[in-house]
Amino acid sequence: MIKKVMLQIGARRTPLAWRNIVHNKLTMLVSVAAVAFAIVIMFMELGFLNGLYDSQTAALTSFRADLVMVSRALHIFNTHETFPRSRLQQATGIDGVKGVYPVYVEDTFSYLRSPTTGIRNTVRVIAFDPGDPIFQARGMNQLVERLHTPLTILFDEKSRSFLGTMKAGMTTELANRLVTVAGTFDLGPDYYYDGNVLASADTLFTLFPNQNRNDVLIGLIQLENHVSPDEVLRRMRRIMGPDIEILKKSQIVVREKQQWQKSTPAGYVFTMGVVVGCVIGVFICYQILYIDISDHLPQLATLKALGYQNRDLLRIVLTQAGLLGLLGFLPALIVAFGLYSVLTTMTGIITKLTVARLALVFTLTLSMCFVAGLLALRKAIAADPAELF
């Protein structure tokens, strides 16, 4: 069997599918552009969707933690479901736990005035104890040391542009109190928050009387190097009551993405957009193949008279479909790169093109072309050599 396949590959058949595509340069240009268009739609919708996922979980991702403790009532992070800090302290007693760090978030009363534009707008204030090594990036952990000084903040430079710019040493208003800008960091806005501010937990409690040390939004748990997170997780779950949810950091990131996809229209809209792009692509590709097959009906019928089986026609049509996809993919990728950077400039939301995402669009492209090829194949199979006489 394998030998037979190798023989077939080695046989280097007449490249009919390829020749049919490149024969008419103008037709080829239009066809490839049309297929590329559908692929660009998929890239963009997927870009929006990933922009949503990435930005929505950017803060979570930036934390260093093996396990994350949250309230059982919390299903998505822009709700304010907190849990008692005593639960987190309880966890310190468990073998393998190196440290636990509470994180507080205020986004309701947190009006920030821009020193450059004068505009006042809510931001997300993320607060913690500046001595806690809660960030992945070493630089960040050093930077936040500056927050030991009361009523100082760090400002997210990537915040929406209307929030203006800030530099270390500037003073501005947060929740109607004067605060000093101790520096800036990079995080970026998302679909919910326009900007971010970091502050010490003490500053937070001073500024916002509704917040208190015992109501924690996120509990970060770091483990000793040698222990298995799964093992610790199991033990912890046994001890903790039903009001607490503990997950691995990667799990909670995934859960947050799923929540955004399921519980918000944006997730649905963009997922639908990818599907619509793929369906449009199927139609475009089908139309191109159908026209090409219709133009070659007598030739295809002649192939059948020569003794070509339906599966030989399948091979030819699917090769042509696949080649259209490949030819459309490259220009689509270039256009998508350009549009991504425009999108990032306009919204501040970062759309990253990872290898996995590239592979996803590529797979979708090929699937789209093959489905179209299978649909168009019916036309080719209908070619009847008896009609040629």
Added chain:
Amino acid sequence: MIGNSQSTVRVRALNHAFGIEPNRKHVLYDNNLDLRRGEIIIMTGPSGAGKTTLLTLIGTLRSVQEGSIFAVGRELRGLSPPELVKVRREIGFIFQGHNLFESLTACENVNMAVELTVHNPRERDRRSMEILTRLGLADYTTYKPHALSGGQKQRVAVARALVNRPKLILADEPTAALDKDSGREVVRILQSLAKEEGATILLVTHDPRILDVADRIINLIDGRIVSDVAVKQTVKIVEFLQKCPVFEQQPIGMLAEFAALVKREAFNAGEVIIRQGEVGDKFYIIESGVVDVSGEKGGVRLKDVELTTGDFFGEVALLTGAPRNATVMARGPVEVLILAKENFDQALQRSKTLEERLREALYRRG
């Protein structure tokens, strides 16, 4: 023993119909046919007679419904569609259109046929080049169809049909789209193939320019093979008919059909060929000799008329349905060509000008 060892194709009691009752339309009725090795057979007949259906059945492009076809070494009836497709690889098809892929070169178009069976690319190219060279296209193997003339394109199509050395070649109007010289060239190639490789060639054509290559001409009318004649005699008759005033302007294809249907008969001096008052069911053309026509009307003897080579008689009774209105007697030895009434009627139906000519000639004759 199935078939005759000399027969490449053996058709027996073949019936075929299209559609579903009550709209079922029969196109072939109880046909028998033998095509022998190395023979070139031309099939003629009016459109709708079933020629194409017969060709597609022999070529495994349709499934046999009733009767039997033995071709390229096996019985075709009852073969599954995939089996039929395999049989096709042993048959060469030449269509009216060249049906070449515009995107492929001449050599690649031919390769499409070779690569079904030959997986070695070098061997494949060698075979394609060889057949193209034989067809006089050695310098054009890398040309795409748009750069080739009509005749060259058709020759590439012929090369594609012949490259696998089929034992049976089926062609439908292979010269219809070609000028005289290219047409002759294609036919000459087919002819040499039949002789050298022992291939059997079945041609459907209305092209009078190529009738002479045929060993046999089959005439199919209304789903029946009505004549199957060795061609030399037919050609002679056509040449004769062309000289007859009444047939002068008839298309030569029509004459060929006509020629295929007539019977030749000889009469001695003094023999009565038709007698007044008899029922008329035949049409006569004098091939050689002289006849005397005599008759009477209401007891009055009509003027005698002399008819000779190229003249015809017997048509009045056929046109009017009345009994013979005169007696025709051979003056010396006479040879006549005879056409039966039903064939005469068919000929008239297909050619209005023939009917006009007959009536005109009659009128002039008084």
